Amino acid sequence: MRCHSTRGTERVSLVEAIAQGLAPDGGLYVPESLPRVTLSAGTSLADTATALLQPYFADEVIDVAAVCRAAFTFDAPLRKLSGSNSLLELFHGPTAAFKDFGARFLAECVVRLPQPPKTILVATSGDTGAAVAAAFHRKPGVRVVILYPDGRVSARQAHQLGAFGDNVHTFRVAGTFDDCQRLVKAAFADEGLRTSRGLGSANSISLGRLLPQMAYYAQAALTLGQLNVVVPTGNLGNALACLMAKRMGLPIGDIALATNANRTLPDFLKAGRYAPQPSVATLANAMDVGAPSNVERLQYWYPDAATIPLTADSVDDATIRDTIRRTWKESGIAVCPHTACGLEVLRRIRARGGQGNWVVAATAHPAKFDTVVEPLIGQTVPVPPALAELLARPSTALPLEASDSAFHAALTTLP
Ligand SMILES: *Cc1c(COP(=O)(O)O)cnc(C)c1O
Numbered sequence: 001m002r003c004h005s006t007r008g009t010e011r012v013s014l015v016e017a018i019a020q021g022l023a024p025d026g027g028l029y030v031p032e033s034l035p036r037v038t039l040s041a042g043t044s045l046a047d048t049a050t051a052l053l054q055p056y057f058a059d060e061v062i063d064v065a066a067v068c069r070a071a072f073t074f075d076a077p078l079r080k081l082s083g084s085n086s087l088l089e090l091f092h093g094p095t096a097a098f099k100d101f102g103a104r105f106l107a108e109c110v111v112r113l114p115q116p117p118k119t120i121l122v123a124t125s126g127d128t129g130a131a132v133a134a135a136f137h138r139k140p141g142v143r144v145v146i147l148y149p150d151g152r153v154s155a156r157q158a159h160q161l162g163a164f165g166d167n168v169h170t171f172r173v174a175g176t177f178d179d180c181q182r183l184v185k186a187a188f189a190d191e192g193l194r195t196s197r198g199l200g201s202a203n204s205i206s207l208g209r210l211l212p213q214m215a216y217y218a219q220a221a222l223t224l225g226q227l228n229v230v231v232p233t234g235n236l237g238n239a240l241a242c243l244m245a246k247r248m249g250l251p252i253g254d255i256a257l258a259t260n261a262n263r264t265l266p267d268f269l270k271a272g273r274y275a276p277q278p279s280v281a282t283l284a285n286a287m288d289v290g291a292p293s294n295v296e297r298l299q300y301w302y303p304d305a306a307t308i309p310l311t312a313d314s315v316d317d318a319t320i321r322d323t324i325r326r327t328w329k330e331s332g333i334a335v336c337p338h339t340a341c342g343l344e345v346l347r348r349i350r351a352r353g354g355q356g357n358w359v360v361a362a363t364a365h366p367a368k369f370d371t372v373v374e375p376l377i378g379q380t381v382p383v384p385p386a387l388a389e390l391l392a393r394p395s396t397a398l399p400l401e402a403s404d405s406a407f408h409a410a411l412t413t414l415p
Contacts, residue, residue: 001056002032003207006300015060018109018208019117021201028296029207031056036249041222046072048222049105049215052248056211062112068212071104076216078223078359081331085346087339087362088220088229094386095160096365097286098238099131101216102209107135109208110200111142117200119411120144121187123180126157127286127364130390132202133161133168143167143414144202147180147400147407154285156368160387162395169414175402186404187411197411204237205293213241214248220359221250227357228254230346232338233265233312234287236294238361243310253356257312258345260284260320260337265292266312272305283317283372284337286364313348315341321376323347328377334366336373 003017004010007027012020017029035055039048049068057064074092081087093100110116120142122132129146136144148161150172162170173180187193188201202209221227229252231239239257246252259265260282268274276291302308315323323340327333335343342360349358366373367383374380383391400406 001058001060003029004032006030006296013060014056014207015062015109015113018106018206019113019115019200021203021206028205028294030297030300031207031211034244034247038249039218039222044072045075045215045219048219049212052214052218052245053211061114062109067105067108067112070108071212072101072215074100076101076219078220079333079362081333084357085350086224086357086359087333087335088216088359089362090216091362091365092384093131094134095127095130095390096368096384096387097127097131098213098361098363099127099204100134102204102213102237103128103131103135103202105212106202106206106208107132107139110136110202111139116142118142118198119414120200120202121147121184122202123147123177123184124161125149125177125285125288126153127368128204129170130157130160133164133170136202137164137168138166143169145411145414146170147173147183148397149173149175149177149180150399152176154369154371156370156391158397159395160390162397163390163393165393165396170397171400171410172397173400173402179402183402183404183407187407190408193408193411197414204235210237210241210294211244213238214245217242217245217252218248218250221245221252224357224359226251226253227359228252228256228354230256230258230342230349230358230360232284232287232342232361232363233257233259234262234289234292236265236292236298238363239310240294240297242361254354255310256345256349257310258341259312259314260287260341261314261316262288262290263314264290265295266314268295268305269308269310269312274299274305282337283320283369284341287338287341313345315344319344324373324376334373334377334379334381335362336364336366336369338363339366
């Protein structure tokens with residue numbers, strides 16, 4: 001499928017768009033069309049993903065069926081809450097957050113590129129880095145370099161980020177997440193470094209991460225027949241994938257975004273005017289985003305904001321805590337702070353008389369946020385096996401000063 005930038009009309013192939021990540025004009029790639037598909041229920045997630053993504057890869061050099069088989073090795077099960085409310089559990093991958101789906105699909109595409117990159121750079125505020133590292137771990141011919149802000153991720157996240165070893169190199173940067181992103185951008189802008197180290201990106205704006213996220217919404221819609229969805233949202237990647245699945249003809253009705261105290265999206269949808277804000281720190285830290293990157297795709301598809309078929313509501317930290325406590329008391333289910341935002345938004349929808357099947361995307365396993373969740377429910381949360389395995393490994397991250405020259409030196413001396 002041909003793709004083009006949100007800021008231009010020059011066409012590239014989907015594989016080229018995946019290889020590039022960001023378009024050269026600074027825009028985000030979008031596919032030329034969202035083909036309508038008819039899928040059947042009762043197949044595996046990998047088969048649903050293949051059927052859904054085949055139209056995009058039809059004239060491409062990458063075999064999407066092989067990519068889906070390799071990437072989608074775990075499920076996204078529905079878990080009934082009460083009545084017609086369910087959780088869509090997206091945390092059964094190796095790093096226990098939904099980003100495993102996109103990261104693994106992208107990694108399987110990247111290693112099949114005609115000229116695969118040799119060094120994948122990722123700046124992370126927590127979950128992305130681990131998902132990308134896990135997806136590329138021990139893949140021959142490619143190394144991953146992770147930058148995370150020292151002291152600004154949870155203890156378990158930090159351990160996880162440094163626990164891979166082998167072809168994964170982890171740096172803890174003396175600075176903020178924005179510093180990490182700035183270092184990565186500067187490295188890409190350095191032509192010499194880019195070619196000598198064969199730099200590639202696994203950025204969350206890549207179509208290689210966005211497109212596969214449609215698969216679990218499609219699978220859930222086929223299973224339930226018809227559903228409405230609440231998506232806990234930061235950069236709008238997961239929710240946009242849900243909207244794209246709906247536009248491809250899947251039986252998805254309402255899509256409601258749940259944000260934490262970062263209100264940029266609710267304010268945008270209410271006022272129709274996009275005003276990015278500085279991000280504020282919350283308990284749902286993977287959604288601490290004040291300028292959601294995928295808004296640019298949304299605005300491209302819906303130039304008139306009044307026609308955007310999404311609603312959004314914001315949930316503060318006190319309500320996140322209450323929701324984690326209440327969900328445990330009422331259903332015996334421990335949820336992460338991001339999922340709690342979604343559950344609260346669903347509670348408000350039902351209180352207003354919302355009907356039909358509703359599904360809340362459960363974006364991370366609660367054990368990843370043990371220091372928040374455990375005191376609230378008065379229990380330890382059992383750690384899922386894949387995460388336990390990582391946490392049992394030794395962990396090392398090299399310290400890095402937040403300067404371009406220090407990162408340049410580190411990159412040139414990597415084995
Ligand atoms: C990344 C992340 C989100 C936000 O997803 P977006 O695609 O950025 O909207 C929500 N929850 C968790 C646990 C995450 O890791």
